[in-house]
Amino acid sequence: MEEVTYNGLTFKPYITRERIQERIREIGREITKEYKGRKPLLLCVLNGAFPFASELFLNVDTDAEIAFIRLKSYEGTSSSGVVKEVMGLTDNVSGRPVIVVEDIVDTGKTIQRLVERLRQENPSEIRIATLLFKPESLRTDINPDYVGFSIPPKFIIGFGLDLDGLARNLKDIYVLKEQAD
Ligand code: IMP
Ligand code: MG
Numbered sequence: 001m002e003e004v005t006y007n008g009l010t011f012k013p014y015i016t017r018e019r020i021q022e023r024i025r026e027i028g029r030e031i032t033k034e035y036k037g038r039k040p041l042l043l044c045v046l047n048g049a050f051p052f053a054s055e056l057f058l059n060v061d062t063d064a065e066i067a068f069i070r071l072k073s074y075e076g077t078s079s080s081g082v083v084k085e086v087m088g089l090t091d092n093v094s095g096r097p098v099i100v101v102e103d104i105v106d107t108g109k110t111i112q113r114l115v116e117r118l119r120q121e122n123p124s125e126i127r128i129a130t131l132l133f134k135p136e137s138l139r140t141d142i143n144p145d146y147v148g149f150s151i152p153p154k155f156i157i158g159f160g161l162d163l164d165g166l167a168r169n170l171k172d173i174y175v176l177k178e179q180a181d
Contacts, residue, residue: 004174006163011174015149020131020159020173021055023148027129028059030146031099039063040097045114046070047168048103051160052131052148056101067091071110093118097125103160104132108140115142132156154179
């Protein structure tokens, strides 16, 4: 794996596709066990979570459904703190166990706002699955139920995570070089 550059910023390899896939398989197995017979609705938070949601969904080996919601809060390499709901909920979640599938929980504001919004729709349960978690950046009392990788507060891209819309199609995860060590 080589360094990559986007918008003049250089990134170094951080988490390989193999490690990502293996970790997602493990989470898939956990969800399969815990939700057997309950038909969970995986709610993919667009755009960033779609590769994770897709891989996770394929690794849930019991009846499950998928739906989508689109949110946006980031500009550049730091959280704007303002969460905009760009696209509403595509499905009815009333009375159903929902697993919110996120790419990353940073300050936690995005997911907190989404959970508040979801509660109004009366799901029977809300859990959170996130591929990445930056516990040191957390500014809310959000506590994700399924975490792929807990990482320090560094800016990363790839496997769905973007820099101003770019780099989502990198197969591995990369970290901003100046924050690498
Ligand atoms: P939060 O509201 O601060 O938790 O931010 C969550 C959202 O910010 C995520 O859904 C991502 O879209 C974005 N984000 C947070 N950290 C990163 C990062 O390191 N790289 C790319 N996007 C990030
Ligand atoms: Mg996101």
